[in-house]
Amino acid sequence: MADDVRSAILSAATRLFAAQGVGATSIQEIAEAVGIRKPSLLYHFASKDALHEAVLAELLSRWSETLPALLRAAAREDRLDAILDETFAFFLAEPDRARLLLREALDRPAQMRALLGRYVAPWLGAVTGSIEKGQAAGLFRPELDPAAYVVMVIQLVLGTVATAPATGRLTGARTKSVPPELVAEAKRVAKAALLVTPASLVPSARPAQAAL
Numbered sequence: 001m002a003d004d005v006r007s008a009i010l011s012a013a014t015r016l017f018a019a020q021g022v023g024a025t026s027i028q029e030i031a032e033a034v035g036i037r038k039p040s041l042l043y044h045f046a047s048k049d050a051l052h053e054a055v056l057a058e059l060l061s062r063w064s065e066t067l068p069a070l071l072r073a074a075a076r077e078d079r080l081d082a083i084l085d086e087t088f089a090f091f092l093a094e095p096d097r098a099r100l101l102l103r104e105a106l107d108r109p110a111q112m113r114a115l116l117g118r119y120v121a122p123w124l125g126a127v128t129g130s131i132e133k134g135q136a137a138g139l140f141r142p143e144l145d146p147a148a149y150v151v152m153v154i155q156l157v158l159g160t161v162a163t164a165p166a167t168g169r170l171t172g173a174r175t176k177s178v179p180p181e182l183v184a185e186a187k188r189v190a191k192a193a194l195l196v197t198p199a200s201l202v203p204s205a206r207p208a209q210a211a212l
Contacts, residue, residue: 006044008034013055018099021107022052056104059097060119066090080194084187087153091161092178098161124150131194140194153190160186 012033016025027048031041045051066086091098105112128146135142164178171179 005034005036005040009036009041009044009051010055010058013051014059014094014100015096017052017055018096018103021103022048027051055100056115059100060115063090063097064119064123080191081187084190087157088161088183088187091157092183095161095164095178098158102158102162139196141196144194149194152193156186156190 009030013025013030016030016033025048027041028038030051031038034041041051045054101112124147127150131140131144131146131149134140135144135146160182161178164182168177168179168182171181
């Protein structure tokens, strides 16, 4: 029961922090969203700062358990579509995850830098190493910077999911959720940046017209 309440508090806090920012969200508001009294919330988290830290720690720890395996597997060309699907699915399952990470990166860059160093840096080397192997095998673009590519994919996924309620309307979508065409295009961009295009698929130059 206590674990259920704690999970409900973290979920409500994630949603409200992502929508309003930490400063504009009160402990009382989070307690009301969960359906408990403020003292009950403070039993689990002694302060808003403690709750804020717990929200980010849970999000990034779950992310660090899921994303590295997915991105490492992307070093196999035949798995890339499935990997991108799963990466998007992690954030589409709870879009507030993406919104909160972007908000925190903008509002508290120093804190996020430290958290990313703690949760992301340990596996970044393994992921970039897999990409380097793909480059050596001729699967991936030799000019690509592996670490920069991983960061680009993370930003692409986060930005697509977090901003879709606003930018998705530009595609003609009538829903506040992430339009599938945006996800498809983001995947296309990620693949185009990584994969070597077979020569057989590159259009040949059109012959110049003969002079009249």
